[in-house]
Amino acid sequence: MDKPTYHPAQIKGWGVDADPKNDPTYPMKQRNDGEHEGYSWERPRQQTSDIEILQSNERPNLTAVFGTSTPPAGLSGMLRRFAFKYSESSYGHWLPLVLADRVGVVEGIVDDLRRGHIPNIPEELGWKAEWKHNRKQLVTRVLIGAVFTYAALAYLRGGKDD
Amino acid sequence: MLAMNYRGPQRVRIDHKPMPEIQHPQDAIVRVTRSCICGSDLHLYNGSVPDTRVGMTFGHEITGVVEQLGSEVQNLKVGDHVLVPFNIACGKCVFCQQGLFGNCHESNPQATAVGGIFGYSHTAGGYDGGQAEYVRVPYADVGPTVIPANMDPDDAVMLTDVVPTGYQAAEMGGIQPGDTVVVFGAGPVGIMAARCAWLFGAGRVIIIDQLDYRLEFARNYCPCEAYNFKEMDDPVLFMKKTTDWLGADVCIDAVGAEANGSVMQNILGRGLKMVGGATPALHWAINSVKKGGIVSIVGVYGPIEALVPIGNVLNKGLTIRANQASVKRLLPRLIEHVQNGTLDPKALITHRIPLEYVSDGYRIFSAKLDGCIKPVLLPPSATS
Numbered sequence: 372m373d374k375p376t377y378h379p380a381q382i383k384g385w386g387v388d389a390d391p392k393n394d395p396t397y398p399m400k401q402r403n404d405g406e407h408e409g410y411s412w413e414r415p416r417q418q419t420s421d422i423e424i425l426q427s428n429e430r431p432n433l434t435a436v437f438g439t440s441t442p443p444a445g446l447s448g449m450l451r452r453f454a455f456k457y458s459e460s461s462y463g464h465w466l467p468l469v470l471a472d473r474v475g476v477v478e479g480i481v482d483d484l485r486r487g488h489i490p491n492i493p494e495e496l497g498w499k500a501e502w503k504h505n506r507k508q509l510v511t512r513v514l515i516g517a518v519f520t521y522a523a524l525a526y527l528r529g530g531k532d533d
Numbered sequence: 534m535l536a537m538n539y540r541g542p543q544r545v546r547i548d549h550k551p552m553p554e555i556q557h558p559q560d561a562i563v564r565v566t567r568s569c570i571c572g573s574d575l576h577l578y579n580g581s582v583p584d585t586r587v588g589m590t591f592g593h594e595i596t597g598v599v600e601q602l603g604s605e606v607q608n609l610k611v612g613d614h615v616l617v618p619f620n621i622a623c624g625k626c627v628f629c630q631q632g633l634f635g636n637c638h639e640s641n642p643q644a645t646a647v648g649g650i651f652g653y654s655h656t657a658g659g660y661d662g663g664q665a666e667y668v669r670v671p672y673a674d675v676g677p678t679v680i681p682a683n684m685d686p687d688d689a690v691m692l693t694d695v696v697p698t699g700y701q702a703a704e705m706g707g708i709q710p711g712d713t714v715v716v717f718g719a720g721p722v723g724i725m726a727a728r729c730a731w732l733f734g735a736g737r738v739i740i741i742d743q744l745d746y747r748l749e750f751a752r753n754y755c756p757c758e759a760y761n762f763k764e765m766d767d768p769v770l771f772m773k774k775t776t777d778w779l780g781a782d783v784c785i786d787a788v789g790a791e792a793n794g795s796v797m798q799n800i801l802g803r804g805l806k807m808v809g810g811a812t813p814a815l816h817w818a819i820n821s822v823k824k825g826g827i828v829s830i831v832g833v834y835g836p837i838e839a840l841v842p843i844g845n846v847l848n849k850g851l852t853i854r855a856n857q858a859s860v861k862r863l864l865p866r867l868i869e870h871v872q873n874g875t876l877d878p879k880a881l882i883t884h885r886i887p888l889e890y891v892s893d894g895y896r897i898f899s900a901k902l903d904g905c906i907k908p909v910l911l912p913p914s915a916t917s
């Protein structure tokens with residue numbers, strides 16, 4: 372990427388129609404055009420940490436601070452590391468992350484069981500609140516689920532007999 | 534300490550987690566006194582935001598008492614009761630310097646398109662949030678603001694997100710005196726946007742939703758016209774007819790990725806999650822605004838492309854303005870509005886739920902049960 376050798380001001384007509392009022396970013400942005408100086412501001416001190424932080428490849432460094440929740444681990448962690456090889460502009464970045472999130476749910480259940488904790492899924496789903504405020508729909512949903520499960524099982528069993 | 538723990542789509546629970554620690558000289562540790570559940574949390578709750586990891590604690594609308602300070606913090610002292618803007622912002626980068634505190638470049642290593650946000654997935658920085666007894670607050674000299682002595686903490690917690698977001702939605706609309714403003718979504722954010730549209734001199738304010746109880750609330754609170762899109766054959770046609778066939782001057786999307794109203798979008802955006810969310814609200818906003826009009830977007834969508842009628846944006850000559858709210862930029866003005874009674878944000882709080890019942894809180898807010906508009910979670914130490 373070669374920067375051009377001419378200065379814009381040398382170009383015929385440069386800036387003659389510039390209109391400072393033509394700024395749809397006002398008042399959201401108090402424009403000072405600092406971006407023109409590049410990534411050159413005095414940065415806050417860099418946070419350090421020994422946990423693994425994934426970094427967007429659209430920036431040269433870690434941000435000065437970052438969160439340290441739930442570092443990548445297991446199969447979902449491998450998928451996440453893979454995703455960060457691609458920019459935020461690529462499906463290669465987001466689709467593996469979506470997949471990793473689903474894998475993470477299974478890993479979460481395995482992890483719970485390994486710690487001897489059987490997750491109380493109806494409670495996690497907030498069914499107590501549904502039971503209190505939305506009983507009819509909850510019961511219908513559970514019944515429909517039961518009917519589908521029964522039908523699926525009956526179908527599978529029927530298939531075996533053939 | 535007690536903290537909310539995300540286990541997978543629509544599964545959250547209360548758990549014991551280690552206390553947060555100072556990790557940077559500008560950090561503070563805050564003992565939470567209030568923390569709300571937000572429409573934005575529902576995108577996480579439904580598993581719609583990529584890189585939402587099991588085990589994370591959500592929560593970005595926080596008030597609390599400063600317990601501990603890093604060595605470089607100067608503007609706060611232990612014991613201060615603060616409201617904490619949802620954006621994590623350094624105050625030094627070129628974006629913060631221009632008031633774009635929602636677009637800080639030094640708070641989120643995982644993505645450049647969005648600044649750091651408390652408890653909002655790794656795509657927004659990987660911070661554990663405030664639906665817990667304690668929370669780590671980075672850049673404590675920049676965001677946290679001491680709650681004025683005479684201010685109700687319920688008003689204060691609404692100033693961390695809902696009020697600035699609703700206000701900025703109206704501000705980005707570039708509303709001129711006499712304008713007709715249509716707000717899609719009568720959640721806390723949409724209601725606040727409709728309320729604030731008057732502050733900018735709107736001549737007519739209309740709010741659209743599918744929930745009669747919220748429409749009824751908005752009709753009285755804002756006050757404004759309120760209509761249920763489920764009762765319309767075609768919301769865009771309805772809007773054209775009610776604006777003398779020209780369209781609204783300004784349309785505001787205060788719904789975001791969980792929008793209802795299109796079967797195809799429900800499948801693609803909410804079911805398969807193959808696009809950055811369901812877009813009927815934004816679609817209606819673009820198609821209901823007048824030629825040369827302005828569409829203001831505060832409804833949140835995912836990072837993958839979402840389906841919008843971009844050809845109509847071009848042909849109608851629309852201006853689109855959108856952002857995460859810049860809470861710190863707006864706070865001084867909004868604190869004034871609350872203190873002199875112009876805005877009454879605490880009136881939106883319908884549910885006060887002990888933190889221990891966080892799964893019920895999410896279900897009530899997500900399924901819109903029990904007339905819920907805005908739920909706030911109270912840790913045990915805040916209620917005793």
Ligand SMILES: NC(=O)c1ccc[n+]([C@@H]2O[C@H](COP(=O)([O-])OP(=O)(O)OC[C@H]3O[C@@H](n4cnc5c(N)ncnc54)[C@H](O)[C@@H]3O)[C@@H](O)[C@H]2O)c1
Nearest residue numbers: 572573718720721722742788789792793794832833857858
């Ligand atoms: N930009 C920001 O800084 C910012 C901050 C906070 C919240 N948000 C976003 O604002 C949006 C609203 O948040 P909330 O807390 O009010 O959520 P909410 O879930 O309480 O409200 C959303 C409302 O939209 C309604 N709705 C669904 N489909 C609709 C449609 N097609 N047309 C009109 N209304 C429709 C729902 O019935 C609901 O009442 C969310 O997307 C949230 O992520 C953005």
Ligand SMILES: [Zn+2]
Nearest residue numbers: 571573594694
């Ligand atoms: Zn919020």
Ligand SMILES: [Zn+2]
Nearest residue numbers: 623626629637
């Ligand atoms: Zn910054």
